[in-house]
Structures are given as C-alpha cells and as structure tokens.
Amino acid sequence: MLKITDLSKRFGKQTILQNISVDIPNNQITGLIGPSGTGKTTLIKCLMGMEKYDTGSVTINNVTIPNRKILNNIGYMAQSDSLYHDLTGLENIQFFAHMYKRRMSEKSVQSTLNLVQLAQEQNKFVQHYSGGMKRRLSLAIALLNQPEYLILDEPTVGIDPVLKLNIWDRLHELKKNSTLLITTHIMDEAMKCDQLLLMKNKGIAASGTPQEILETFQVSDIDQVFLELEEKEHENASLN
Ligand SMILES: Nc1ncnc2c1ncn2[C@@H]1O[C@H](COP(=O)(O)OP(=O)(O)OP(=O)(O)O)[C@@H](O)[C@H]1O
Numbered sequence: 001m002l003k004i005t006d007l008s009k010r011f012g013k014q015t016i017l018q019n020i021s022v023d024i025p026n027n028q029i030t031g032l033i034g035p036s037g038t039g040k041t042t043l044i045k046c047l048m049g050m051e052k053y054d055t056g057s058v059t060i061n062n063v064t065i066p067n068r069k070i071l072n073n074i075g076y077m078a079q080s081d082s083l084y085h086d087l088t089g090l091e092n093i094q095f096f097a098h099m100y101k102r103r104m105s106e107k108s109v110q111s112t113l114n115l116v117q118l119a120q121e122q123n124k125f126v127q128h129y130s131g132g133m134k135r136r137l138s139l140a141i142a143l144l145n146q147p148e149y150l151i152l153d154e155p156t157v158g159i160d161p162v163l164k165l166n167i168w169d170r171l172h173e174l175k176k177n178s179t180l181l182i183t184t185h186i187m188d189e190a191m192k193c194d195q196l197l198l199m200k201n202k203g204i205a206a207s208g209t210p211q212e213i214l215e216t217f218q219v220s221d222i223d224q225v226f227l228e229l230e231e232k233e234h235e236n237a238s239l240n
Contacts, residue, residue, distance in 0.1 A: 001026055002047070002149065002179065009039070009054030010045055020056070020201040025195065029171060029180040033190050034199030035226065040183040041079060042149055043199070047181075048076055060149070061123045072100075074179075075147035081134045083126050089113070089124040089137050093144065100145045115170055117163055117208065121201050132158035138159055139167065143174070150180045168192050187222045198225060205229050 002024035009017040016039040032040050036084050045051040049066025058065050065071070079123055083092050093112065098106045113119045116136035126134065137157050142152060150171075156164045168189070171180060175194075182193065190196055191210045198206040198213070204227060206213050217225045 001061065002046070003057075003059045004043075004067045004182070005045075005057045005059075007046060007053050007058065009042055009051065009053045011042075017046070017053070020203055021198060022204055024179065024181055026179045027175050027177075028191070028194040029175055029182060030197060031190050031193030032181060032196045032197050032199060033185070033187075034112055036185070038199040039202065040199055041153055044076075044153055044181070044183065048074065048151065051172075056156075058199070068154065072145075073148040075142040075150045076146050076167060077138050077142035077152045077155055079157075083134060083137060085127040086125065088123050088125055089118050089129070089133075093128060093138060095120075096141045097144055104144070112140045112143060113168065115143075117183075130158075132160070135159060135230065137162070142168075146177065148178055150174065150178050152180065154183055154185065156184070156186070165187075171213045190222050198222075198227055201233070202228070203204045 004020055004022045007020045008015065020043065026033065032043065034040055042051060047052045047065065049071065051159070059227050060070050063070055084095060087095060090109070097109070110119060112172060113122050118133060118136055118140065121129070121133060126137065135155070139152070139155050142150060148225065156167060159167065165199055171182070184190055193210065194232055196207060196210055196213055206216065208216070210222065213222065213225060214220065217228050219228065225232055
C-alpha cells in the first residue's frame with residue numbers, strides 16, 4: 001500500500017500541501033481531482049521524489065520513498081511529454097523498453113502501439129506528432145514497464161472520446177496487477193475511478209468511492225461537491 005502521512009510542501013512562503021494523510025489502496029484506480037493549481041502535480045512529484053517535501057512521509061509497503069529499487073516499479077506519465085523528438089514513435093518505445101531492461105516481443109510492441117492507436121504512425125518522427133499523439137505515445141511508454149504502481153498525470157488530455165474509453169478499459173484491466181493513481185479534471189472520468197481524493201485548500205477535502213462522495217454531499221455529480229465545498233467555505237468565512 002502507498003501511504004502518505006502528514007505530508008506538507010511549501011514553495012517559498014506559499015504552502016501548497018498541508019498535513020496530507022492518505023492511503024492509496026492496492027489494485028484500485030484512485031483518482032486525484034481538484035481545481036487547477038490545488039497541488040495535484042506537486043503531490044505526485046513528492047511521491048515520485050521529484051520534489052522534496054518539507055514534512056511527513058511517503059511509504060510503499062512500509063519502505064520510505066523515494067527508494068531507487070521501488071522507483072523501478074513505478075510507471076509515471078508526466079503532464080509534459082519527455083519524448084525524443086528526433087526518433088520515431090516506434091524508436092521511442094524501443095528506447096524506453098531498453099532503458100527499463102524489458103525484452104519486448106515485436107507482438108507486444110505492436111499491441112501497445114495499437115492500444116494507443118499509433119500503429120499507423122509508428123515510423124513518423126515524434127517532432128511531426130500532434131499534441132494528442134505525443135500524449136498517447138507517453139501513455140504507451142508509461143505502460144511498458146508493467147509497473148506495480150502507475151501514476152498518470154492527466155493521461156487523457158487531447159485524446160478523443162472513443163480512444164479514451166478504450167484506454168479506461170485498459171486501465172481497469174491493468175489494476176489486476178497494478179495500483180493506479182490518476183489525476184484528472186474530467187468529471188465523467190472521475191466517476192470511472194474506484195476511489196477519489198478531492199483536493200482543495202492544500203489538503204484532501206473528501207475521499208471515498210465516487211458513489212459514497214455523491215451520497216455524503218447529496219448531489220448528483222462531482223462538480224457539485226466542489227460547489228458545496230466552496231459554499232461551506234464562504235459560510236465559515238462569514239461566521240468568523
Ligand atoms: N516549482 C515551483 N515553484 C513554485 N511554485 C510552484 C512550483 N510548482 C508548482 N508551483 C505552484 O504550486 C501550486 C500547485 O501547482 P500544481 O501544478 O501542483 O497544481 P495542479 O493541481 O496540478 O494544477 P493543474 O490541475 O492546473 O495541473 C500552483 O500555485 C503552482 O503555481
């Protein structure tokens with residue numbers, strides 16, 4: 001289990017994350033959602049050891065991370081693509097497979113390319129890819145390592161609706177062997193997660209299955225939960 005305990009993070013004088021404690025259960029898709037700028041990417045970067053947190057701890061199966069050994073078991077897809085633009089899509093896949101020391105059969109390379117619908121474009125240089133194609137290639141690369149933990153920062157931005165559905169089907173298949181943490185702005189995607197963490201005001205304002213959260217707030221969609229939270233905040237502010 002991925003366990004975050006009392007984690008806080010500041011940039012200069014600005015506190016971004018304050019005393020966050022949360023458990024991310026194994027073999028489930030946990031969705032991290034919240035308004036832009038609430039610190040979702042920062043939290044993920046803290047988990048990956050890409051940002052140093054100021055206080056608290058992050059552990060996977062009781063081992064404090066970042067830990068080099070455990071990092072090999074984490075697949076990460078960042079918002080900004082880190083692809084080699086002078087290589088083709090196929091060469092990027094081969095390069096990263098080599099880096100992960102994975103021997104991939106031609107068949108599994110092609111099925112990964114098929115999943116993200118890049119089979120036809122695999123021999124094109126990435127510099128000639130559209131934004132959506134680069135996202136799809138990054139997603140394919142994050143999936144290559146068949147990691148125990150898969151952390152995806154807005155994986156379906158710029159991806160058309162039909163492909164999005166295929167990708168979500170695949171993510172649900174992957175959870176048999178992996179634990180997934182996904183950030184999203186898209187509320188119908190939030191409903192496809194097994195668990196949600198709603199981020200607001202430097203912390204987790206609500207958590208549970210999508211259905212549990214809707215029932216707790218007596219609303220019919222997750223956007224309304226954020227509106228309710230906002231209203232409560234105004235009420236509290238006017239009382240003080
Ligand atoms: N390296 C940095 N230095 C200073 N401030 C930063 C840095 N990285 C992020 N921030 C600030 O931290 C806050 C949270 O940013 P973050 O990218 O984590 O939000 P987010 O919830 O992922 O947003 P979005 O949904 O728009 O991607 C923002 O106010 C941002 O400006």
